[in-house]
């Protein structure tokens with residue numbers, strides 16, 4: 001039943017939307033309202049990709065919407081081209097601008113990105129206003145009634161069959177075009193976010209550094225997300241201009257961007273139903289706010305609902321009562337406020353702002369999130385895998401194991417201001433070995449990891465994997481060459497399940513394109529099934545099979561560390577870097593970890609191990625290098641290093657046996 005629910009929902013939505021004009025008695029006002037909802041829903045579905053999936057803030061979507069609208073209007077104004085070319089131009093031009101908007105998102109995050117995207121929207125509005133030759137400036141562009149289908153026979157047949165006047169039929173045609181495109185947008189977005197592209201979007205939101213180190217370029221996928229999102233905004237904009245039949249620069253302002261953001265947050269991130277709820281709210285909200293009587297009635301209803309909710313909470317839990325008081329007081333205060341003013345339209349931005357605050361504090365997952373809590377059947381299903389692949393399929397040989405030295409670090413210097421975190425460090429890692437990297441806190445071990453994986457570019461020196469120089473490459477390029485890593489402070493993709501985390505590591509196995517994802521081609525289906533089977537086998541190998549469908553953030557700490565290793569193994573690494581994998585683990589978990597590390601080495605994977613647990617290092621490593629103040633002070637087999645006086649002095653502060661206790 002739960003499996004069929006999205007299909008039943010989509011089917012009912014489609015039937016409802018197609019029947020609506022007849023149910024509404026061809027009432028043009030209601031048809032237009034639903035049409036506007038469909039148009040806004042297309043944009044909000046796209047905005048959810050950027051906001052919900054990649055976790056970026058965009059206040060520039062009103063600008064993108066404006067570009068789409070003007071794309072359609074301008075080609076009509078100058079060349080007399082109609083609806084279809086308008087939609088095409090709207091989508092393509094806005095998609096290009098989406099890539100432009102992605103550029104700042106690659107450099108700044110959070111409030112800074114909000115500011116930059118806001119500036120983008122403002123610039124677009126000013127350009128539309130000032131470039132009179134192209135856009136007709138403040139006067140705007142007027143369009144004729146849209147003509148969707150140009151076959152005279154077809155039109156007269158259906159017009160006669162339905163018994164409609166020519167204008168009514170034309171209006172109906174455009175309505176159906178809008179709802180059909182909205183349904184297509186739902187389908188497309190659904191397929192994209194469930195593909196490896198959607199997983200990449202979520203991965204870069206939860207941990208950009210881990211995403212890059214899994215070979216999934218944050219840079220590239222942020223651009224993809226913005227382009228897809230912008231193309232949908234452009235489609236919505238082009239439909240909007242033909243729906244309103246008039247475009248002017250003032251429409252695409254800051255307020256509209258806030259409304260769009262409100263719709264995503266209020267409707268609920270990461271769902272297809274959320275944008276529909278959001279679109280409903282933003283179409284109806286301005287209408288409600290312009291009618292003071294209606295506002296007062298709604299304020300009364302909200303106050304009554306808040307009081308009822310307060311009474312229920314008071315009966316259930318005292319603790320929650322304190323938390324519930326501020327929103328209840330806010331809801332109650334709204335009523336006398338509306339009774340004292342004759343017009344709330346002027347306060348609409350304040351109301352939008354308060355709504356955003358309210359949702360962020362009390363409904364972080366929006367209306368859909370709330371509904372999912374109340375009706376768990378609405379929660380998205382976490383797909384795992386039908387059958388794990390054979391264990392032999394987990395490890396693929398990259399053919400680097402024959403090299404004499406797998407990794408060579410030549411006189412690497414890493415300087416931060418006046419501090420040399422690494423000072424002319426040389427390392428040579430033999431294939432098939434476990435190489436320990438130890439040293440006191442702050443000696444440069446994690447910095448070395450970051451240099452090896454491309455997170456830091458060394459100030460001087462060189463790093464070679466087999467014969468290939470890799471310093472200067474990006475983390476995702478280095479990951480692609482076969483170096484995988486875990487992190488000192490666990491960097492999982494928290495909102496994704498265990499199997500999805502591993503699937504991000506398997507991203508490199510996919511050859512299917514965005515188009516394959518949209519069309520759900522057999523190639524994509526095959527790749528997805530193979531990757532899921534392999535991910536399941538990796539999870540089984542790490543003893544995590546039973547947690548496949550559990551969100552990473554809900555796993556116990558020890559399992560999270562194991563999952564990081566599982567995800568790293570998915571990269572088919574030749575070299576696996578483990579940064580303090582035993583930190584925070586219990587004794588049985590450490591014993592299990594040691595066993596697993598041995599098994600991994602047994603499959604021909606070379607490891608570099610940073611660890612403070614000396615018994616783990618001494619028991620596992622073939623060679624140990626010791627760093628102190630960024631310099632290598634000793635190297636050799638554990639037994640030799642253990643007794644090196646410089647090591648004892650610098651790092652252990654006594655004997656190894658004492659330190660291990």
Ligand SMILES: Nc1ncnc2c1ncn2[C@@H]1O[C@H](COP(=O)(O)OP(=O)(O)OP(=O)(O)O)[C@@H](O)[C@H]1O
Pocket residue numbers: 416419421439440441442443444445446447448488
């Ligand atoms: N991005 C950075 N900017 C400035 N200084 C840094 C940066 N990263 C590391 N450092 C400094 O470099 C030195 C080495 O740090 P690093 O984290 O590599 O040490 P570590 O051996 O891994 O220590 P620990 O065992 O505590 O993790 C420290 O003094 C640290 O403060």
